[in-house]
Structures are given as C-alpha cells and as structure tokens.
Amino acid sequence: NAGVTQTPKFQVLKTGQSMTLQCAQDMNHNSMYWYRQDPGMGLRLIYYSASEGTTDKGEVPNGYNVSRLNKREFSLRLESAAPSQTSVYFCASTRTGGNYEQYFGPGTRLTVT
Amino acid sequence: AQSVTQLDSQVPVFEEAPVELRCNYSSSVSVYLFWYVQYPNQGLQLLLKYLSGSTLVESINGFEAEFNKSQTSFHLRKPSVHISDTAEYFCAVSEGTGANNLFFGTGTRLTVIP
Numbered sequence: 001n002a003g004v005t006q007t008p009k010f011q012v013l014k015t016g017q018s019m020t021l022q023c024a025q026d027m028n029h030n031s032m033y034w035y036r037q038d039p040g041m042g043l044r045l046i047y048y049s050a051s052e053g054t055t056d057k058g059e060v061p062n063g064y065n066v067s068r069l070n071k072r073e074f075s076l077r078l079e080s081a082a083p084s085q086t087s088v089y090f091c092a093s094t095r096t097g098g099n100y101e102q103y104f105g106p107g108t109r110l111t112v113t
Numbered sequence: 114a115q116s117v118t119q120l121d122s123q124v125p126v127f128e129e130a131p132v133e134l135r136c137n138y139s140s141s142v143s144v145y146l147f148w149y150v151q152y153p154n155q156g157l158q159l160l161l162k163y164l165s166g167s168t169l170v171e172s173i174n175g176f177e178a179e180f181n182k183s184q185t186s187f188h189l190r191k192p193s194v195h196i197s198d199t200a201e202y203f204c205a206v207s208e209g210t211g212a213n214n215l216f217f218g219t220g221t222r223l224t225v226i227p
Binding site: 031041103104 | 117159
C-alpha cells in the first residue's frame with residue numbers, strides 16, 4: 001500500500017495564479033482532510049470530507065475550494081493564490097468511527113511570490 | 114471546539130537525559146488523544162494514542178504518555194532520549210464524533226544535544 005500520496009511535492013506560484021493540489025489514498029478510508037502547517041501554528045484544518053460526495057469547511061477555508069472526486073481522491077484548489085497561502089499542505093485520511101488515527105501524506109510545500 | 118495547548122515550543126535536552134513534552138486540552142467530554150511526530154521535511158507519523166482502558170500508553174521506541182482526565186493532560190515522556198528523537202512533536206485530540214476531526218497543538222520542537 002502506498003498510503004496517502006500527494007502531488008506535487010513543491011510548487012512556486014505568482015500572486016493571482018491558480019493551482020490544484022492532488023491527494024489520493026489506497027486504504028479505503030471514508031474521511032479525508034486538508035491541513036496547512038505554518039511555523040508556530042501547528043496544523044490547521046482547511047476542509048474535510050466525511051464521506052464520498054460530502055465536503056465541509058474547517059478552521060481556515062477562505063481562499064480554497066475542494067473536490068471529493070471519489071472515495072480515493074480529494075483535491076484542494078487555490079483559485080487566486082496570495083502570499084498568505086505560502087505554507088506546507090498536508091492531506092490525511094482515516095476510517096470513520098471516532099477512534100482511528102489519521103494517516104498523513106508527505107506534504108506539498110507551496111510558495112506564493 | 115477543542116483547544117490543545119503545548120506550552121513548550123522548543124525543548125533542548127542532552128542525549129540520554131529524560132524529557133517530558135506537555136499537552137493539555139480543553140474539553141471534559143470523552144476524547145481520544147494522540148501524539149504525532151514529524152521528522153524534518155516529512156509528514157506526520159503516529160507515535161502513540163489513547164483510546165480507552167489503561168491511562169498509560171507506550172510507543173515502540175520508548176516514549177510513553179499518560180492520560181490524566183482530571184487535569185485534562187496527556188504529557189509525553191521518555192526516560193532517555195537519543196539523537197534520532199530530534200523532531201517536532203504534535204499533540205492532537207479527537208472527540209470521536211462526525212468526521213473524526215483532529216484538533217492539533219502548535220507543536221514542540223525537541224532537539225537532542227550530543
């Protein structure tokens with residue numbers, strides 16, 4: 001099993017450009033998540049998807065959109081990138097049920113200039 | 114929503130010395146508790162978890178954490194650290210409802226000094 005995979009690993013964007021971060025998991029998990037990690041702030045939840053076909057806002061959703069394409073894939077889109085979106089983005093997944101840990105991808109390091 | 118506090122942002126410690134990384138959470142409802150570790154330029158890996166039962170949980174590499182319900186704490190300890198333990202450690206809490214969202218602390222960077 002590959003676990004949770006993310007593409008790309010690194011990306012540099014100019015202000016105003018758009019891009020989509022891809023995430024896929026092969027563990028048959030129902031729930032998937034997008035986080036951003038900034039120094040001194042830990043991980044903050046951007047969006048999550050409790051099951052295929054549903055998505056919900058997390059703590060910091062402004063400037064982002066998501067798509068739960070199918071059970072395996074959950075993408076994050078920046079429509080008009082801003083320097084404040086410079087961050088490391090992590091995708092995670094878990095089984096539904098309440099007592100299962102989340103499994104994380106390796107992250108995407110995004111710089112917006 | 115839960116609030117998770119990791120008071121120490123950085124903890125330097127000499128090799129083979131003991132260490133404690135502190136974690137407190139806000140809610141008194143039933144929770145599931147996790148410690149994750151992040152090595153440089155990597156994603157997060159689960160270190161250990163408390164779901165129910167014994168309040169002392171252990172990892173395979175010598176870390177342990179104790180769930181203290183009255184103090185709403187889940188401190189991480191290791192009696193003797195190694196250079197390889199240098200990493201960032203995150204405490205996380207789940208209420209086990211809905212989408213099983215995790216609430217993270219801001220992290221503690223552990224640096225082991227030779």
